[in-house]
Amino acid sequence: MDSLSGKKCVHVAVGVILGSDGRILLAKRPDHLHMGGRWEFPGGKVEEGESIQQAMTRELREELDIGVLAMEKLIEVRHDYGEKQVFLDTWCVTAFSGKARGVEGQALAWVTASDLTDYEFPDANQPIVVAVQNRFG
Ligand SMILES: Nc1nc2c([nH]c(=O)n2[C@H]2C[C@H](O)[C@@H](COP(=O)(O)OP(=O)(O)OP(=O)(O)O)O2)c(=O)[nH]1
Numbered sequence: 001m002d003s004l005s006g007k008k009c010v011h012v013a014v015g016v017i018l019g020s021d022g023r024i025l026l027a028k029r030p031d032h033l034h035m036g037g038r039w040e041f042p043g044g045k046v047e048e049g050e051s052i053q054q055a056m057t058r059e060l061r062e063e064l065d066i067g068v069l070a071m072e073k074l075i076e077v078r079h080d081y082g083e084k085q086v087f088l089d090t091w092c093v094t095a096f097s098g099k100a101r102g103v104e105g106q107a108l109a110w111v112t113a114s115d116l117t118d119y120e121f122p123d124a125n126q127p128i129v130v131a132v133q134n135r136f137g
């Protein structure tokens with residue numbers, strides 16, 4: 001719990017997945033979820049007792065059927081959506097095994113860093129997009 005607002009802060013593992021050609025993998029959030037219909041960097045909630053590496057590995061296996069081989073910290077973003085607060089613990093996934101597919105039926109797109117601004121993201125993602133473009137754009 002966040003002691004100031006009393007609202008629960010959700011710790012989220014967010015993966016900026018780099019393909020061999022330098023493109024970045026986006027997934028479309030299913031319509032019925034929070035921020036549904038927007039594009040996201042794949043990932044999900046860190047569960048009790050998990051490290052960020054364990055959570056990222058589990059989430060990317062569940063959502064994309066890939067194995068995380070190497071990850072490095074990119075940025076931490078805290079955002080208040082009103083109904084919930086999120087802590088986006090954002091890492092670059094610099095090496096992975098397998099071929100990404102939308103296990104849950106979600107659309108995927110491999111995009112260049114400069115094209116990221118053409119996609120609609122959740123409101124919290126703006127600093128992530130800037131950080132990715134600074135690093136890879
Ligand atoms: N994965 C991801 N989540 C994001 C991004 N931006 C953003 O605001 N979020 C928010 C949306 C959600 O409130 C939360 C992540 O939840 P999630 O729905 O991915 O969690 P999950 O995969 O564990 O899904 P579930 O088991 O709860 O269904 O973080 C982003 O770029 N990637």
Ligand SMILES: [Mg+2]
Nearest residue numbers: 042043044045
């Ligand atoms: Mg998710």
